[in-house]
Amino acid sequence: MAAKKIIGTILLILNTAGLGFVVYMTCMVLVERFSPTENSEELSLPEDPKGKKPLIIEEDIPEDDDLLKDMDLSDLDDLNLDDFD
Numbered sequence: 001m002a003a004k005k006i007i008g009t010i011l012l013i014l015n016t017a018g019l020g021f022v023v024y025m026t027c028m029v030l031v032e033r034f035s036p037t038e039n040s041e042e043l044s045l046p047e048d049p050k051g052k053k054p055l056i057i058e059e060d061i062p063e064d065d066d067l068l069k070d071m072d073l074s075d076l077d078d079l080n081l082d083d084f085d
Helices: 002-034 038-046 066-069
Strands: none
Touching: none
16 A cells, blocks of 8 residues: 555656646747847857958868869878788
8 A cells, every 4th residue: 555655656746747847848938939039140150340351261161072082092002901900
């Protein structure tokens, strides 16, 4: 009888905690949806007051395929793979 009451009490506590979690998540979703927030992109990129160009321009960065074409792989011709056993 005591074990049945203990298990029942544990189930009631876990159910109450689960309902509390659901209410908490619902409140967080509602706050996120209805709170006025600024665009995160605007916050991450501050404006330059002098009007200078940024140092890194995305167009100048080569893609991975281009990097592999420019590599010199002649060093690997005389590599002995038996040393790695």
